[in-house]
Amino acid sequence: MDEKIIEISFNIIAHAGDAKGLAFEAIKEAKEGNIEAARECIKKSKEGMVVAHRFQTELIQNEASGxxxxxxxxxxxxxxxLMNAMNFQQLAEEFIDLYERLEK
Structure with missing residues (x-):
């Protein structure tokens, strides 16, 4: 197997895993009533997801080039x-909104 594909794959795994972990941390913060901290975690989670997506895009562009x-x-x-992290991130945002509504 191509070493470049392995490297890209592990970069996707690492960055998506970090993003999912931050999304989970966001839910925990929101549950404790720390809505601003939760939103900061989601912001960092999204930043990590952008990096993971860049690696995925590299694969897609390479294949599109033949x-x-x-x-x-x-x-x-x-x-x-990557897909699980994306889904978890979206759900985390919903949880944050819900916990924020419950606080009010």
Missing amino acids: NKTEMSVILVHAQDH
């Missing part, structure tokens, strides 16, 4: 991490 990407369990795992 360079076939070899599929592997690592790449599938990376994509899974």
Whole structure:
């Protein structure tokens, strides 16, 4: 397997994992009534997701240019991490809004 694909995959996994962790931290902060801290965690989570997306975009652009990407369990795992982190981040934002409403 191409070492560049492995490197990109692990970068997606790392950045998406960090983003998901920050989203989870955001829910925890919101649950404790720290809405501003929760929103800061989500902001940082989104920043991490942008980095993960850049790596994914690199793969997409490479393949769109005619360079076939070899599929592997690592790449599938990376994509899974990215999608789960995106979903978790969206749910975390909903939780923050809900906890904020409950505080009022």
